[in-house]
Amino acid sequence: xxxxxxxxxxxxxxxxxxxxxxxxxxxxxxxxxxxxxxxxxxxxxxxxxxxxxx
Numbered sequence: 757x758x759x760x761x762x763x764x765x766x767x768x769x770x771x772x773x774x775x776x777x778x779x780x781x782x783x784x785x786x787x788x789x790x791x792x793x794x795x796x797x798x799x800x801x802x803x804x805x806x807x808x809x810x
Contacts, residue, residue: 769775
């Protein structure tokens with residue numbers, strides 16, 4: 757995509773032909789991170805909820 761965006765502006769990046777594929781890949785990565793992180797976040801939250809120390 758770099759070759760498609762010679763002026764490196766936000767507007768040029770938004771018009772780049774490869775943008776939909778990049779957004780789709782970023783979405784899949786974000787979903788994988790959420791799927792893997794939620795159980796760990798829940799465990800941390802539950803551990804802190806049970807902690808009575810200040």
